Amino acid sequence: xxxxxxxxxxxxxxxxxxxxxxxxxxxxxxxxxxxxxxxxxxxxxxxxxxxxxxxxxxxxxxxxxxxxxxxxxxxxxxxxxxxxxxxxxxxxxxxxxxxxxxxxxxxxxxxxxxxxxxxxxxxxxxxxxxxxxxxxxxxxxxxxxxxxxxxxxxxxxxxxxxxxxxxxxxxxxxxxxxxxxxxxxxxxxxxxxxxxxxxxxxxxxxxxxxxxxxxxxxxxxxxxxxxxxxxxxxxxxxxxxxxxxxxxxxxxxxxxxxxxxxxxxxxxxxxxxxxxxxxxxxxxxxxxxxxxxxx
Numbered sequence: 231x232x233x234x235x236x237x238x239x240x241x242x243x244x245x246x247x248x249x250x251x252x253x254x255x256x257x258x259x260x261x262x263x264x265x266x267x268x269x270x271x272x273x274x275x276x277x278x279x280x281x282x283x284x285x286x287x288x289x290x291x292x293x294x295x296x297x298x299x300x301x302x303x304x305x306x307x308x309x310x311x312x313x314x315x316x317x318x319x320x321x322x323x324x325x326x327x328x329x330x331x332x333x334x335x336x337x338x339x340x341x342x343x344x345x346x347x348x349x350x351x352x353x354x355x356x357x358x359x360x361x362x363x364x365x366x367x368x369x370x371x372x373x374x375x376x377x378x379x380x381x382x383x384x385x386x387x388x389x390x391x392x393x394x395x396x397x398x399x400x401x402x403x404x405x406x407x408x409x410x411x412x413x414x415x416x417x418x419x420x421x422x423x424x425x426x427x428x429x430x431x432x433x434x435x436x437x438x439x440x441x442x443x444x445x446x447x448x449x450x451x452x453x454x455x456x457x458x459x460x461x462x463x464x465x466x467x468x469x470x471x472x473x474x475x476x477x478x479x480x481x482x483x484x485x486x487x488x489x490x491x492x493x494x495x496x497x498x499x500x501x502x503x504x505x506x507x508x509x510x511x512x513x514x515x516x517x518x519x520x521x522x523x524x525x
């Protein structure tokens with residue numbers, strides 16, 4: 231079983247569209263949406279949930295209004311400005327700002343503050359037309375997204391091993407933070423999706439520095455390559471200098487958007503077109519293409 235993680239270095243580069251297209255061309259695979267903070271692969275996969283699990287992102291402070299004397303010590307000492315006085319004159323916690331450090335709990339003279347486990351997030355195992363999908367939903371402002379990525383990746387690998395799947399395909403998060411590190415660790419290949427812009431090139435460079443530290447093979451795709459030929463050429467030279475195989479150049483095509491609106495991959499939406507054929511080439515060069523159309 232091989233694991234492939236699709237990353238972009240920045241948001242909006244098109245990695246989810248690429249992941250969906252790959253899903254149409256690979257057989258016997260398990261899929262995992264690692265972008266737990268803003269998951270969107272389910273919009274194309276249309277999953278039917280089989281399993282639902284809680285995920286604890288950490289602890290949050292809670293004030294017992296009956297015990298609180300409104301002395302204001304917790305407000306004074308909170309370094310995250312997470313405690314404010316409500317209309318009744320009692321301090322209350324803003325859970326979006328609370329970092330769960332437990333300082334307020336330790337210093338409260340009335341012992342009116344406790345820390346409780348926050349189970350405000352979910353992860354799922356779902357059936358889809360492409361195969362099983364492991365995905366998650368985090369509420370705004372929640373923490374420990376890297377740990378959640380590790381948890382759902384572990385589940386995806388477990389499913390793949392138990393079902394003798396050939397591949398695990400991860401749709402990774404943008405950037406280079408903890409969720410990306412959790413997505414890269416232990417994967418067999420990284421497919422880097424970028425776009426011909428200075429920010430795209432800059433962020434691809436940052437991502438490569440991260441991935442290189444893990445000594446994982448990297449392959450690259452330039453999405454919307456024809457909107458800026460100069461930056462595309464500059465990006466191609468950058469990959470050549472870094473010995474990164476450039477295995478695909480996807481043109482700007484509104485059918486990619488139309489496919490998303492229709493809840494389909496572009497391979498499903500526009501089969502047999504040059505655009506769909508480009509994804510076949512990408513999969514062949516990644517070593518994962520299986521012509522399931524003839525099965």
